[in-house]
Amino acid sequence: MTKIALTIAGSDSGGGAGVQADLRTFAFHKIHGTSAITCVTAQNTVGVTDVAAITPKLVQAQLAAIFDDMSVDAVKTGMLLNQEIIEAVAKFIRERNVHPLVVDPVMVSRAGVQLIDDSAVISLKTSLLPQATIITPNLYEARILSNQEINTVEEMKQAAVTIQKQLGVPVVLIKGGGLSDRYQSPDVWFDGHNGEILTGERIVTKNTHGTGCTLSSAIAANLALGKDLLTAVKEAKHYVTVALQNSLDIGQGNGPVGHFFPLLL
Ligand SMILES: Nc1ncnc2c1ncn2[C@@H]1O[C@H](COP(=O)(O)OP(=O)(O)O)[C@@H](O)[C@H]1O
Numbered sequence: 001m002t003k004i005a006l007t008i009a010g011s012d013s014g015g016g017a018g019v020q021a022d023l024r025t026f027a028f029h030k031i032h033g034t035s036a037i038t039c040v041t042a043q044n045t046v047g048v049t050d051v052a053a054i055t056p057k058l059v060q061a062q063l064a065a066i067f068d069d070m071s072v073d074a075v076k077t078g079m080l081l082n083q084e085i086i087e088a089v090a091k092f093i094r095e096r097n098v099h100p101l102v103v104d105p106v107m108v109s110r111a112g113v114q115l116i117d118d119s120a121v122i123s124l125k126t127s128l129l130p131q132a133t134i135i136t137p138n139l140y141e142a143r144i145l146s147n148q149e150i151n152t153v154e155e156m157k158q159a160a161v162t163i164q165k166q167l168g169v170p171v172v173l174i175k176g177g178g179l180s181d182r183y184q185s186p187d188v189w190f191d192g193h194n195g196e197i198l199t200g201e202r203i204v205t206k207n208t209h210g211t212g213c214t215l216s217s218a219i220a221a222n223l224a225l226g227k228d229l230l231t232a233v234k235e236a237k238h239y240v241t242v243a244l245q246n247s248l249d250i251g252q253g254n255g256p257v258g259h260f261f262p263l264l265l
């Protein structure tokens, strides 16, 4: 039977991250991708030059149109931009008991660009993150969520425990793309009992745009396919590594990860 996944995220005009990366990742996994767009960014490989929010009413209407008609197997959230959109999304998720839910708490991009309003961080913490099956902060976001400095794997482990306990999220996965390790790009998993370091070879490339979006949508795709959470995460990490090996040297800044490689699934 056809599996269906949903991304609730922003549009990236350059096509490397956001909804564009998510739908491409779903397609690669042979899953029908649906989308509720939260904002439109004017963006390329160099940066974001403008952004406009979709009204919370229209975000909610997109979600209702999808859920009133289809049976959605897994959902991911990405860039939610502001407090009003986060509250609308969180309310819908609560009322419709939406799960499994992968929350990529997009606040700061890999390049250090702030992607949501300051006031939105509080809503994210209190309304949305506690409803997640798993959250996938990068190093910047994990610093904001844990109030801790994070520069090493040991500090990633401590922060994952802090975030898991304080926010009541079942599983925290802190992504290590931003570490200064030359050979490895480890992600740290903590589920309240067990901690695991998911190792992965570091791919030497400047073309890393869309890694976080691709990881969270590949996790959602694997969950839609019925895989258990840890397997879904490990396979998603492998997918991102291969996508980085096939990244595209386009544009003048950080090009996007590539999705054009032979089917391994
Ligand atoms: N150069 C790299 N080589 C291998 N894996 C990487 C590299 N950069 C990022 N990753 C992986 O990509 C995923 C996304 O991480 P990260 O880039 O830190 O997130 P974000 O895009 O949200 O800032 C993680 O699994 C991380 O380990």
Ligand SMILES: Cc1ncc(COP(=O)(O)O)c(N)n1
Pocket (backbone or CB within 6 Å): 009, 010, 011, 012, 017, 018, 019, 041, 043, 078, 079, 106, 108, 109, 110, 115, 208, 209, 210, 211, 212, 213, 214
């Ligand atoms: C619309 C949008 N959503 C998310 C990101 C983060 O991208 P990355 O996966 O590189 O952290 C982005 N740059 N733009």
